[in-house]
Amino acid sequence: MSRIASILLPLPLPEAFDYAEPEGMELSVGDQVAAPLGPNLMRGVVAALRDGAGVNRPLKSVQARLDDPALPPKTLEFVQWAARYAVDAPGQPLAIALRGARAPKAKPHKVVELTGRAPARATPARTKVLEAAAAAALPPAELARAAGVSGGVVKGLLDDGVLAVRTIAPAADFEMPDPHRAGQTLSASQAAAADALRDLVRAGGFQVALLDGVTGSGKTEVYLEAAAEALGADPTAQVLILLPEIALTQAVIARVATRFAAQPGEWHSDVAPPARRRVWEGVLSGGCRIVVGARSALFLPFRNLKLVVVDEEHDGSFKQEEGFIYHARDLAVARGKIEGAGVVLASATPSLESLRNAETGRYHWLKLAARHGTARLPEIGLVDLRETPPESGRWLSPPLVAAMGETLLRGEQVLLFLNRRGYAPLVLCKACGQRMTAPDTDSWLVEHRYSGRLVCHLTGFSMPKPAACPHCAAKDSLVSIGPGVERVEEEARSLFRQARVAVFSSDTVFDAREAKRLVETMAAGEIDVLVATQAAAKGHNFPKLTLVGVVDADLGLRGGDLRAAERTYQLLAQATGRAGRRDRPGRALLQTYLPDHAVMQALAAQDREAFVAAEMGERELAGLPPFGRLAAVIASDVDAQRLEEFCRAMAEVAPNTPGVEVYGPADAPLSLVRGRRRKRFLVRADRSVDLSAYMAAWRARVRPKGATRVAIDIDPYSFL
Numbered sequence: 001m002s003r004i005a006s007i008l009l010p011l012p013l014p015e016a017f018d019y020a021e022p023e024g025m026e027l028s029v030g031d032q033v034a035a036p037l038g039p040n041l042m043r044g045v046v047a048a049l050r051d052g053a054g055v056n057r058p059l060k061s062v063q064a065r066l067d068d069p070a071l072p073p074k075t076l077e078f079v080q081w082a083a084r085y086a087v088d089a090p091g092q093p094l095a096i097a098l099r100g101a102r103a104p105k106a107k108p109h110k111v112v113e114l115t116g117r118a119p120a121r122a123t124p125a126r127t128k129v130l131e132a133a134a135a136a137a138l139p140p141a142e143l144a145r146a147a148g149v150s151g152g153v154v155k156g157l158l159d160d161g162v163l164a165v166r167t168i169a170p171a172a173d174f175e176m177p178d179p180h181r182a183g184q185t186l187s188a189s190q191a192a193a194a195d196a197l198r199d200l201v202r203a204g205g206f207q208v209a210l211l212d213g214v215t216g217s218g219k220t221e222v223y224l225e226a227a228a229e230a231l232g233a234d235p236t237a238q239v240l241i242l243l244p245e246i247a248l249t250q251a252v253i254a255r256v257a258t259r260f261a262a263q264p265g266e267w268h269s270d271v272a273p274p275a276r277r278r279v280w281e282g283v284l285s286g287g288c289r290i291v292v293g294a295r296s297a298l299f300l301p302f303r304n305l306k307l308v309v310v311d312e313e314h315d316g317s318f319k320q321e322e323g324f325i326y327h328a329r330d331l332a333v334a335r336g337k338i339e340g341a342g343v344v345l346a347s348a349t350p351s352l353e354s355l356r357n358a359e360t361g362r363y364h365w366l367k368l369a370a371r372h373g374t375a376r377l378p379e380i381g382l383v384d385l386r387e388t389p390p391e392s393g394r395w396l397s398p399p400l401v402a403a404m405g406e407t408l409l410r411g412e413q414v415l416l417f418l419n420r421r422g423y424a425p426l427v428l429c430k431a432c433g434q435r436m437t438a439p440d441t442d443s444w445l446v447e448h449r450y451s452g453r454l455v456c457h458l459t460g461f462s463m464p465k466p467a468a469c470p471h472c473a474a475k476d477s478l479v480s481i482g483p484g485v486e487r488v489e490e491e492a493r494s495l496f497r498q499a500r501v502a503v504f505s506s507d508t509v510f511d512a513r514e515a516k517r518l519v520e521t522m523a524a525g526e527i528d529v530l531v532a533t534q535a536a537a538k539g540h541n542f543p544k545l546t547l548v549g550v551v552d553a554d555l556g557l558r559g560g561d562l563r564a565a566e567r568t569y570q571l572l573a574q575a576t577g578r579a580g581r582r583d584r585p586g587r588a589l590l591q592t593y594l595p596d597h598a599v600m601q602a603l604a605a606q607d608r609e610a611f612v613a614a615e616m617g618e619r620e621l622a623g624l625p626p627f628g629r630l631a632a633v634i635a636s637d638v639d640a641q642r643l644e645e646f647c648r649a650m651a652e653v654a655p656n657t658p659g660v661e662v663y664g665p666a667d668a669p670l671s672l673v674r675g676r677r678r679k680r681f682l683v684r685a686d687r688s689v690d691l692s693a694y695m696a697a698w699r700a701r702v703r704p705k706g707a708t709r710v711a712i713d714i715d716p717y718s719f720l
């Protein structure tokens with residue numbers, strides 16, 4: 001046998017499979033091939049080639065090398081690194097990396113245009129078609145529909161030469177960004193940070209900088225300077241900008257397009273498959289030089305990646321919790337290392353992990369202490385709900401309502417922040433006390449008034465709100481407990497009847513276009529009160545927004561996982577940071593039952609340092625991240641008995657390693673999801689331990705039986 005090709009398949013298989021390289025195929029690492037798997041042919045990627053001399057096993061042969069371009073070696077290296085880090089099968093990240101390769105290509109489409117020739121015979125129907133054709137170039141069927149006539153009329157005009165069909169090729173090439181256009185005139189502190197980033201890019205190679213600047217300090221302007229340096233210094237250099245929310249990508253895309261006079265590649269789950277294919281191919285050919293995207297953009301096949309920016313780096317949305325479990329910030333740093341690229345982590349409230357790396361000198365630390373121009377940080381006040389509670393059945397306290405009234409009177413805008421979708425987080429029967437839960441999951445059902453349904457936010461299960469209690473059959477006994485954004489919207493409308501009130505949550509804003517529209521409407525001052533979940537509370541600039549009311553500042557502190565305080569601090573600093581971003585002073589009011597809590601005190605005093613110092617101290621004592629490392633094992637099964645046995649077996653074979661402690665198994669807080677019982681182990685390790693290797697070794701010692709599934713979560717963010 002001549003050579004053996006190990007082929008990675010985009011499937012959850014533990015390793016690459018060996019195939020024989022057929023005579024004359026001359027494969028290279030990274031090539032995309034078709035390989036037989038069972039009765040099917042699968043797309044795969046050549047991970048390695050070796051001499052087959054002395055191998056007697058019969059091997060299937062690679063069927064063909066695909067026409068699609070090969071993956072760059074560093075992309076392949078990154079995919080394999082990510083799998084090892086996440087203790088998962090390499091086929092999982094490979095599947096993400098090939099997502100664009102497998103999308104259909106955009107097809108050319110035909111549109112109808114006027115030729116200039118006058119029709120020999122004019123009828124009212126023909127006139128309508130000519131008017132519609134003059135207004136827009138549409139495909140024939142759409143033109144007929146737009147004119148309100150039958151297709152025959154359009155065809156007649158085509159036959160007469162009055163109209164002609166033109167074939168439009170799909171947009172192929174990306175516009176070349178112009179890195180030499182002047183950016184904004186930077187303030188002294190912005191210029192200093194930009195210089196430092198430019199130096200970092202100029203020096204080349206892998207380095208990480210933490211761009212730590214208060215909300216509205218111009219971090220985006222500054223990192224765009226670093227991008228300009230990278231693009232200008234090397235005509236093939238590529239830049240990746242990662243954002244935590246699709247809603248935020250739109251604003252950054254617009255700013256990139258203005259800064260470089262070129263539309264960047266856009267990459268997230270909302271991008272249509274042909275457009276994805278175009279970005280994927282553009283990134284691979286090098287023609288697409290700037291990508292703005294969500295976390296999975298990290299797996300694109302960059303040819304010459306020189307700079308990765310992770311904007312809002314602290315954001316928990318960078319953690320992918322399902323399927324291939326990874327944290328995009330951590331993998332961005334890894335990708336930067338593999339590619340020899342600069343990495344910029346930007347945030348107003350950096351994660352403790354990144355702050356620790358900055359403190360110890362592993363990262364450069366660039367600070368922007370003030371807002372740009374005359375804008376000042378908002379004044380933050382605490383509303384003690386024990387002293388000034390809202391009226392019964394209401395959620396906005398008298399001080400907040402008064403502040404809203406004053407703000408609206410001045411013609412300014414209010415943002416009410418509540419990180420809870422729907423109308424009410426809990427529905428219960430006042431006759432029997434039963435809480436409404438999904439049939440196969442033990443989370444509460446959330447009431448949605450717009451759709452009239454009870455929804456499980458975890459699995460998507462939903463049902464119409466029943467007229468009678470399903471448990472005791474009492475009629476009209478179901479009551480809604482607590483507020484969601486829809487309920488706060490209702491209250492705001494009833495309090496301020498003249499005000500234009502809108503809701504921004506993933507239920508009212510389905511896609512990137514809708515998000516963009518709502519953000520623009522708000523920025524244009526056409527909304528007076530925006531009630532929003534975190535989807536709208538981050539990153540945006542609304543010039544007339546001067547009051548942010550946090551409806552339930554304590555929300556994130558309940559449940560008490562490791563990062564509860566940190567996350568609450570970050571989220572509320574972000575949300576309150578939306579106020580007063582231009583010339584008008586801003587104000588934020590936090591409604592809380594815990595005004596003495598360290599998080600509330602730090603927010604009110606705008607004293608991040610004190611909060612970080614206290615939080616770091618606690619983490620250090622307990623050996624928790626960033627001072628130690630964590631991993632979780634989540635085992636699940638439809639059969640409780642089998643799950644029990646598996647967990648017992650797993651506990652018995654946990655490797656005994658100094659510096660590692662294993663806790664559990666315990667029932668997961670969500671112990672039933674989609675009919676599966678769930679149990680968790682938590683592993684804490686010293687930083688010196690290779691936790692991924694430990695977890696891989698542990699898992700290799702037990703083989704799940706039947707329907708038992710095991711997922712490993714390195715650095716868990718969710719403890720459910």
Ligand code: ADP
Pocket residue numbers: 184185186187190213214215216217218219220221222372539541
């Ligand atoms: P951050 O990313 O730190 O929240 P942005 O980069 O979004 O801040 O800047 C906040 C606002 O201030 C934006 O509207 C931005 O265009 C504006 N801005 C920041 N720096 C400058 C500058 N040097 N010149 C003009 N406008 C600026």
